[in-house]
Amino acid sequence: MKKIFFYILATGCLAGFSSCKKFLDVTASNQIKSEDLLSNESGFKDALMGVYIGMGQYNNYGAMQSYIATDILAQQYKPMVNLSIYFQLQAYNYQHQAARKYTDMFWDLYKTIAGINNALTQIDKQQTVFNPINFKVIKGELLALRAFLHFDLLRLYGHENYQGRPDLASFPAIPYITTYGKGVTPQKTYAETFALLLKDIQEATVLLHEDPIYPNTSRPANYYTSVNVDGFYNNRNSRMNYYAVKALEARVYTWMGGTANLQKAAQAAREVIDNGTAKLINSNNSGSTDRSFAAEHIFHLEVYSLALWAGALKSGSAADYNALFVDETAFNTIYELNDPQVGAVDKRQIVQFVQDGNGRTPVKLAAAPGQTSNKFLPVMRVSEMYYIEAEYELVNNREKAIQLLNEVRRSRGILKDIPESATADQVKLELTKEYQKDFSAEGQLFFYYKRNGFDTFRGLPSTIKGDDKLYMLPYPQNELELGNRVQ
Template sequence: MKKHIIYFISILISTISLSCEDWLDVSPKAEVEASELFETEQGFEDALNGIYIGLSDSRTYGQNLSWYLLEFWAHQYDVSGGTLEELQNYDYQNSYSVSSISSIWLNQYNTISEINLLLESMDKYGGVLDTAVYNATKGEALALRALCHFDLLRLFGHGNLENRPELWERKTIPYVSSHSNEIAVQESYSKTFQLLEKDIEEALNYLNAEIIVQTHICHRAVLALQARVFLWQGKKAEALEVVEKLLPVINGGWADDAAGALFTGEHLFHLNVTKLFDYMELSYESHINGTVNYNQLVQTGDFVRDIYNMDEAGEGEGLSDRRYVKQHTFVTDEEWLTTKLQIDVDNDSPSEYMIPMLKIAEVYLIAIECYVSNGETQDLTKAIEYLNFLKEKRNIMPAYYISETGTQEEVETAILNEYRKEFIQEGQLFYFYKRKGLPYFPRQAGQPVYEMDDVKYVLPYPDIEFEFGRIQEI
């Protein structure tokens, strides 16, 4: 059995180093090795765990797709004068950007390939599994395949789809549903979302709603993912139906004064990232080898005060907000560290080595956005009720709640501010700006302000994908 575990981990390592033309290799030798790996229930468990390990890699959710690249593109950090300034300003052609973007693409599709191998092996060798294990494994694999594809679409596809119907028949990312050496080409946005929704719906059918595991993508986390996918499309009625079904079963575990910075009780799904300290260590150092670190994860004082509605004297809405208290460290008046994910090396608790992927707060924010929007889901009273409930759970004083007579504009502004506070270092804010099609969004003090467009919001496909024919249309 140890041989099987080592073999599967070696698959993960080797696929990361493959060229783009080789990452779907399905040679007879690979078929034989797969049959050996999946001859026992433990082999299937090892394979699924290997997929989660792959997701926690620095090139994807362990770094780039959480606290690092996505946060730079959302201008969450002040790296003025640092080596990352060009990347933060959407220069996607410099060498660092090209390699980083290519690594995201390749590693996501490598993970998808491993998921497809697992799913197809279940069809061939799944008889060794009892029904409960079979259903859980298949449900999680389908959900993770949808998650990986959706984030590729959010990065390399267009935003603001709700208001751009002309995009629906344009091509977007390839949706790879089989472990095959046949090239999976681009599909339309319409077809891609159909495939996404199909994987999610099938995952929900396999997963037991009574089983709650934060370290795996369980039933309620998949519902949250489904609502996220609906909202990206502008399907607010469908998103609202999902979240209203979900809220009664997740409305617990809210952070209190004793909670750590991660508010782990509120996670619907998180990744354990055992190398998180190694990934982040230098990003918190003020100096590296005696030289000032301009790439440190700092925010300007004006930016922090603006997020939390605070004045120069430190008074305001954020004074009692648990996010303000627990997730930022004051350095100087003009420099604050964002420390939500910073590891306490003295404590060194395993509970700190995690990246939140789906949370209760997002489910509430989806509901609020659906209720405040124009159309059949609009209910401004309900939107205000849910928004103030979220403020209450963050320990914000009632003086800063939205009035019962608050306007649609006030609530929409509050939603933006809640996203800015709620998802620091989680990689979700850039997606919010892009989904809304915001031409401008808040920047660190002193950073240039320029209009956002598809050139800046949409990541370029790796050049090699054009060469091999997987991409035909930008």
């Protein structure tokens, strides 16, 4: 576990914090004690930044857990030929070595969690070295990140359609690790795991009332001046800010399902919509060069190698077996290009794809012509909050659900509304279409299918059924053997 922490520390040093550099200049790497690093406020800042940098690595959200592996699992791209490095993954042949290369790597998120837990183990002991504002915000972010990463591990390795399978509540879920050490953390039930998730989220929510992004009119104008001399509070949507925690809360309650939980999800989503800084795009906050709709980002990661890594998204030559793109027929179907009032005017298909080679290439993560390279990878966007609220209202107030979906559609330039007379099934279909259109190259569509237990979806071969065998990534073999895990 100490080696894991040092890995997080080393990546955190890349952020350029002077205290981390100074510490490493005078201490050999094999002699560093985390207690020494985490003895002052700067050390905790370094550790926190290391978490974000670790999350942005290629094997994590920087590529695999966003626009590559998880989107491949959602059949977002053309069918692969057997010469492709992704062929076995797209075919859900998880036991094949070529697929295990990708499914096992997500377990590395526990390395990042180890760094978080080490910092949380120390932070209360060191509270006296903090400015009170920084203490609350740093601890709040760490707790929120711990919940965020565990939840994504649950979404990857857990069972499908949890909301429709009450028997799963007593079944073992992923290990939810809250300590720092060498011991093996036993699995808890799904019910216990969700309770731990919500505990971290709720504690983070309270602490992040101190976040500059949280509206508090009682603060004096210079409240953050002294604590932000190093720019620590700039660009809050690049960090796990207060509204990102509320968005996570909305995701978790939606995954849990049931009327009461969906209502709580909708309430959290509405708070983000009403009070958060992320807003649906319009003519004032978005243009033709804003391919990722940055105004909508509740939380994004700054990935400085994004332009290089996103080079996998290309159509190009038919001989490029590893290229990831959408074939023309599928693209026309998804974005409804046959309807001039829907697909032809949808900003998503206009600015987020280019037509070249063999089909349509997603360019959401690439710089627009004349623009410097993009480094922002969206992790949570406000449109998802509209969809989450609409899902709750679909059962309680179908007219309001339709209104919410139409609000997002209009922001994308769509001229034809979903009619008020649409049935619940028709609205559900339109909601699915929105997820398919909105989350290209973001890795969220697979989780939508999994959460709702889709037994089939667009692009899935008729010979494959959407069930636990498809939706549950297998635990790494050494976890099953040495950790005595149950899946």
